[in-house]
Amino acid sequence: MLTVSVPELPRVVTRERPHAVVIGSGFGGLAAAVRLGARGYRVTVLEQLDAPGGRAYVYRQDGFTFDAGPTVITAPFLLEELWALCGRTLSDDVELRPVSPFYRIRFDDGTSFDYSGDAGAMRAEVERLAPGDVAGYERFLAASQAIYKVGFEQLGHVPFSKFADMARVLPELLKLEGYRTVYSLACKHVRDPKLRVVLTFQSLLVGGNPFATTSVYCLIAFLERRFGVHFAMGGTGSLVRGLVCLIEGQGGELRCQQTVSQILVHKGAACGVRLSTGETIAADVVVSNADSAFTYKRLLAPEHRKRWTDRKIEKSRYSMSLFVWYFGTRRKYPDVAHHTILLGPRYRELLRDIFDRKLLARDFSLYLHRPTATDPALAPPGCDAFYVLSPVPHLQSGTDWKTQAEPYRLALQQRLEQTLLPGLADEIATSRLLTPLDFQNRLSSFRGAAFGLEPVLTQSAWFRPHNKSEEIDRLYLVGAGTHPGAGLPGVLSSAKVLDSVVPHADELVARASLVRA
Known part of the structure; x- marks a missing residue:
């Protein structure tokens, strides 16, 4: 529970540019920063990891490049809008290449559908x-x-x-x-x-x-x-780098390895943040791209919450988590599509195990990503880069991922070897894992849920945490946990909502001038 006293921070509004602090540099946070910069704010983006991206972080090892998260790019016009706000075009900085088929779906009996x-x-x-x-x-x-x-x-x-x-x-x-x-x-x-x-x-x-x-x-x-469906040449990380350049071109700032420990409140309004180092940063508006449950449960003191109480947060339904294995191979697998859905023997029952029973099943359906099918430069010559993703229960399952991660990875390897990647065990050149524990501890996702609140009807639109916080003034939320929801189009649209709910910087300056007068 947060009990730290909150100092009265000085207002930041000047006759020039009000200050906006954005917590988190996922796609929602970066898009929010660009939109706020275009609306006249001086923006500071705070990221707890050592590089931007959040779930779109990039891993590089042994000559391979792995996008940690989003790989399916749809609705590119939402990205083009951000570049246009900065007087540029998306193609100036990033090449989006169409992927066809969108997905190759392989059923358990070996039949497929493009x-x-x-x-x-x-x-x-x-x-x-x-x-x-x-x-x-x-x-x-x-x-x-x-x-x-x-x-x-x-x-x-x-x-x-x-x-x-x-x-x-x-x-x-x-x-x-x-x-x-x-x-x-x-x-x-x-x-x-x-x-x-x-x-x-x-x-x-x-x-x-x-x-x-x-x-x-x-x-x-x-x-x-x-x-x-598109792929960004160089990997999804090229979009992250492009957005960071837009922010810096607007005069904004990205600060990595800066963990926010508290959103500061004065007279019912967000007035800044406190970092884990004790440093406080004053702000006229605060935008959280952190997981919405984490934002309210960990960053905002209980006395400031009437709707999103600890009890409500804990009783809400959350999405599944993910087990992701990133690996590179010493050989190419040219017959494997860019995106493959590798289905197991069960569909409804497997999803019931994951979402309802919270059981780690012995069978699985997988998403296999082979980015080198479109961009060979993401791996050394003659090699392929992959990641395979398995939906799994979030941490309420009680699975001990410290002991189960390697056996589960081995089971995925065997399944891939039997179906799409013959001889895989002898071809692995590099490997790394992401488990539900990483979603909780590294990405600050409540219960390790990879997509925040589950998108059922009673947790959609008004029922989701609002983009304009219903708890305190001048706090705003973007990302998967608010409206409209997860997925790249969803989180980019959540930042677009800010254009309707955040005052233009000129309006704040005018208000401040009236107060001074």
Whole structure:
């Protein structure tokens, strides 16, 4: 519990540039910093790790480059907007290259499905896999488009500060069957079990169980169809570096290895932060890109919280965690796609083990990322870089990852060797792991949940922690734990919400001038 007394920090507003402090340098924090800089703020971004990125951190070892987290880039226009705010174009600094197929889905029986943005190719794949479901697939895609137009275009970048905001959109969401789950909406349109998996696994990429997540997330299908799936040459880290350069070009500052221990409050408003070193930094606004549960439970003293109490935080539902194995091979595997979904023998029951029972199952479904399929420079000549991701329960499972990590990695290795990567055991050149403990201890995620709050209907929009804190003034939240949710488009949109809720710097200066007068 935080009991440290809070000094009255001097106001920072001058006739020039008010000061904004951003906690965390994930994509949400970096995007927020760019938007605040464009609105006239002097911005300081504080990152506890030794380099920016948060979940998009970059590991380099033995000549290999590994993106720690996000690898699927959709909705590139959200990135282009940030560059445009700085008078530049995204292509000035980063090359986005389309990936096709978007995903290769391999079922446990060895059959596969190439999921792409090509309408004709997709129709042919559906007809090959489930010939009786072609018309149903087209209906599902039409439903996805309708949901996209409301859920993303109309609501993705707007705040839900009042319940009235939620009430206004409920009729439209009900009309679009937002009360259904992702899987339920797919079942309405298609009958083949495999095709139902093809149309629903994407919600796992934003931390949602397709059997519990609101069908609003079915918009992902149309989002990908319209804008494609891309990869940043040089790795996702090149986007992080590009955003940092934009911030510095605006006169902002990034400070790494700076751990925030407390958000300071004066007269009901955020007035700065205290670092673990004891240093205090005054600010006119504070934006937290840290995990929303961590922000309220660890950074804001209990006396300042009425809604997000410890009890409410602990009773909320959280996404699954992830086990990620990064490895490089001495040889290439040219037949492996850039993105592969490697499914196990169970789907519904495995997800029930992960999300509901909190059990570490012996079987698994995996996401295999081979970035060198698009950018060979991420590995030494003749080599491949990979990461394989396995959804696992968050830390409420009680799994002892200090002892279970290596046996679990070995099980993943054996599965990959039996399916996609023959001879893998003898080809590994470098290796490292990320477990739920790392999400908790390194990335400050409550219970090691990789995507924050689970995106069920009762934890979406107004029900999520608000972008403009409902607890204190001048505190704002961005990232996966606030509206609209996880995934690169979600966290970038959460920063876009700030344009509606954070006063323009000129407005703060004008207010300060009136007070002085």
